[in-house]
Amino acid sequence: MGKPTVSDRARPLEVVILDHTAQLGGAELALLRQMDALAARDDVVARVILFGNGPLVDRLRDHGHEVEVLPLRPGLRRMTRYEAARPATAAKSAAGAIPFVRRLAARLRQLDVDVVHTTSLKADLLGVPAVRLAGRPLVWHVHDRISRDYLPTPVVALVRGLAARAPRAVVANSRATAETLPGARGLVVAHPGLAPDQLAPAPRTRPATPVVGILGRIAPTKGQLEFVRAAAQVVRRHPEATFCIMGSPMFGHEEHEGEIRHEIARLGLDDHVELVGFSDDPAAELDAMTVAVHASPVPEPYGQVVAEAMARGVPVVATDAGGVPEIVTGGPVPVGWLVRPGDVDALAEAITAALDDPDEAERRGAAGWQRARTDLGIGPSTDTIVGLWREVAGRPGPSTHERPRVAIAHDYLTQRGGAERVVLALLRAFPDATVHTTLYDPAGTFPEFRDVDIRVSPLNRVGPLRRHHRAALPFLPLASSLLRIDADLVIASSSGWAHGFPTTGPKLVYCHAPARWLYQSERYLGGDPRRSPTGLALLALRAPLRRWDRRAAARADAYLANSRVVRDRVHEAYGIDAEVLPPPFAVDTTGERAPVDEGVELGPGYHLVVSRLLPYKNVDQVIEAFRGLPERLLVVGAGPLLEQLRAAAPDNVRIATDLTDAQMRWAYSHARALVAASHEDFGLSPLEAGAFGRPTLALRAGGYLDTIAEGVNGAFFDVPTGDAIRAAVVADRSATWDDAAIRAHVEAFSPNRFVERVRAAAARLAS
Structure with a gap:
């Protein structure tokens, strides 16, 4: 052309x-x-x-x-x-x-x-x-x-x-x-977006009489038979409930409607279940429901009816497969109940749970309405498709200088941790963005940053500070205040400093945690701050740093928190209401795998810890838990406590540092389970383990409450002590785990989902 x-x-x-x-x-x-x-x-x-x-x-x-x-x-x-x-x-x-x-x-x-x-x-x-x-x-x-x-x-x-x-x-x-x-x-x-007229103007009030409905074309893949069989169980507890099947057969499935009617009669449900046919006004039908059910026994490509129910504020019970988890999961509050496809008992239990606790059901319905209103609209998918059309037609869209200039701010790029992975995910969402940071050590962080336009503060000229960023703490408030960013929109990835960088345009803060050294000093240091020179220095600086920190937070235009616990800490520290956006995990499970050689043949079935070796990570307690057990433990990490932990480790514990990606894939894939005992604001390692189908034994606290569904991809212990961790390891001996269910659970935290939501948040701020 x-x-x-x-x-x-x-x-x-x-x-x-x-x-x-x-x-x-x-x-x-x-x-x-x-x-x-x-x-x-x-x-x-x-x-x-x-x-x-x-x-x-x-x-x-x-x-x-x-x-x-x-x-x-x-x-x-x-x-x-x-x-x-x-x-x-x-x-x-x-x-x-x-x-x-x-x-x-x-x-x-x-x-x-x-x-x-x-x-x-x-x-x-x-x-x-x-x-x-x-x-x-x-x-x-x-x-x-x-x-x-x-x-x-x-x-x-x-x-x-x-x-x-x-x-x-x-x-x-x-x-x-x-x-x-x-x-x-x-x-x-490009998700099939919702039109504005599909959204209810506000979350609805629940109907007076329980009505459970399923909406969609009548076909074996849509789950009407499973819905009828679940209804037979639900009416035993809720005989007042009625069940509606809305839709008509298409594409040669007319005989399946007869099968459904026969099953209703066989189960004695003629007075409870009605086939009402195709509806020209699905919104009105949905508004009359107490619960909307999606029961497909095979994974659905998307699950449009789930999005439509959420748009009306109706609580949903849906199958946990295919595209449905992309709609239902990822927000700060559950928007419904997910069940295994084809599991009639689980479907009945979830419907019963929704009818047993109508307040909880309405809370989830309101959360679904909010998610539909902010994340599931038609605009983003239309932009994606039109942009693709332009690309294949050789018809470029607006020139680069006409697009909003986006910059990404980050505290310091000197480590290889979860926060740095978030910056890489932000760059995936905004590939033209510049990155602004106080310190940048190419050798200490991920190699992908070497291809990025990175702007640094004058502190970066001091080599020792690049390698030991904690020593720069007294200078970071000034350095952060001087790092002015000229952009139409700034996204600050912050756990203490980047939210304070001055900007010419709006600022969206993605908060990993309010500064731990200011608001959780004892946990951060692993003891009383008054008993160490570092702690005494922090105590001396804490009052002026807190004033600086709160002024910086007040200048932000919007806040995102990486977990519910961080959302609560943001409100406590700053009085700001933050939206929860879990960070993504990015693990290539298909790449090369190379054994970890730590002087012993680990073999399969060991337990694994992946952590920085800092006091608040409680790795010492995990090591102590394995003392005297037949199970083996592999600890992967580095930090100030490395030599101390190596000296204290029993014979069945090995500590490895500086593993390659291939070795990390081997470490995860050969483990029995991950052990996570730290007070994490989010904690990516359970998701990384889950990508390999491995469960996590975790402390019942912090961000693990967001990423671990008990009995699905892990189990909890209540305190980070050697005895409690040992009891969890022993209990896990008799547990069986479903690798596929674990992988399906962690997919809700995928990079694509993160990119979609952060782009939507940025678009709301830029509009």
């Missing part, structure tokens, strides 16, 4: 969107919302071509959108995925589709659009030869998980193979869908 000219950049981007069906499924309703959002923009013009007639045609036209129907033979349009997987049927279908592909290609050439965007699986496949003939770039929008639990194996192989080379780019409707498209070209994630 040639190099874009100035006039190309000025004119709106022209796009045609293809869908094989005009029936009102989830993807089609998402298309309608997307078209409404696109119509409000002046930089893109979109039209729709459907391969059949149906209610979506009238819906689009009623909303003022340009739509046309290019008929596909009914037999091809209605063919199921299982029929298409048969070789003879597939060959016959391909031959029968040739005339349609030619007509479609001719129409695309006639329209002369910049991009062709397909938004259903059949449209994806038919679009490949059509755009080749028309000479237009193709973008796939995939709304189905391309996996063998969702599609026949031949279809999975075909779609994955084409996704790697046929379209210019692929949009997945969730991270769960994206993970089923390994190697897909130009892959991005």
